[in-house]
Amino acid sequence: MTEAGSTETTRARRSDATRAAILTAARERFAAEGYERATIRAIAADARIDPSMVMRYYGNKEKLFAAAAEFDLRLPDLTEVPRAEVGARLTGHLVDRWEHDDTLMALLRAAVTNQAAAERMRVLFATQLGPTVAALVEDPAEAPERAGLVATQALGFALTRYVLCLPSVVALDRAAVVAWLGPTLQRYLTGEQGE
Amino acid sequence: MTEAGSTETTRARRSDATRAAILTAARERFAAEGYERATIRAIAADARIDPSMVMRYYGNKEKLFAAAAEFDLRLPDLTEVPRAEVGARLTGHLVDRWEHDDTLMALLRAAVTNQAAAERMRVLFATQLGPTVAALVEDPAEAPERAGLVATQALGFALTRYVLCLPSVVALDRAAVVAWLGPTLQRYLTGEQGE
């Protein structure tokens, strides 16, 4: 807990642990309840501090969300994967990413009712998924459309499995997800319209 | 406006117009802002009546939502469609249904943050999409999984196009949607895992 070093550029503050606790609690609450239902008071209680601390460190709720929803999809470089396997590879990566990180769930839940969160989601897909897809497609003009289609299926899966919890989608194991959705993403990435 | 007839079973009440106005306003507000942001006061203002009328006619907010989110997908009988075309047909039907009815948007937006709405969504898919898919599949044991996959893609499309408004998804015209998503649903309905 005692932060020893790094006197060079930015001094390690004693409050860093608190800041981190707030951020973790915020992510969990935003992920579980969405933007408006996740209250500053509840987040503060989870982090075992006073609500006013949240304001002191993050200014207001909107900025807290912005900090909590910072997210990197960490997409792999699909150009180094055999072209016939990019769909399965991308599907597997996304599932793994979703299972172990609340952040994207927080973003998704919030984006449905909060304009700023929706904008963040659009930027995230434009700046992270977009280029990855573009690197894979011959005709650059097709890239946005293909990326959008991928988003369609990827977010739909996340929505039905983690948010709505449709039983038959929750029941799928990782292998089944890859086997079903992989070819879909493959077609959206490298295939043609109309089968 | 003057309701004349039907003295037989249930008398046409003078307040029916108001009830309908409330329901319409509620649907629009729930669809546009989700469950918690759609306020009784705003709905009442849209319907040009006092907020207390909403309570009188619908009891409380939860029951109002339940009444506003009553929804029928009106799925066509896919057994009468050539088997190779069920995917395209279902895709087209869903797009049309979505474009012209706020109700499903209201349900979707609300379901993300409201437990009761999520349960309603699960029931809707189980009772309406489930049987339609089951009638199409040879092995009945596969039906729930296939229906779930269809939900995955269908709701993902609705989410990205109508809620998140990803530009490249919004840009797709009806023909492109059917040409891209049709084969996907076709495979989920009648195809096999792993392409």
Next chain:
DNA sequence: TCGACATGTCAACACGTGTTGGCCTACAGT
């Protein structure tokens, strides 16, 4: 004409929210 009842309005309650400012406490620099 009168009275019962449906329809609608007004003002208020109790509550939870984001947010603020004042106060206490403990540690680091001198």
Next chain:
DNA sequence: ACTGTAGGCCAACACGTGTTGACATGTCGA
């Protein structure tokens, strides 16, 4: 040892919410 300041808590504010009950108005049957 002393003091400035960062870290933290408490109480309160202003506001918007769902919800309630008392009161006014109009409509229709007797």
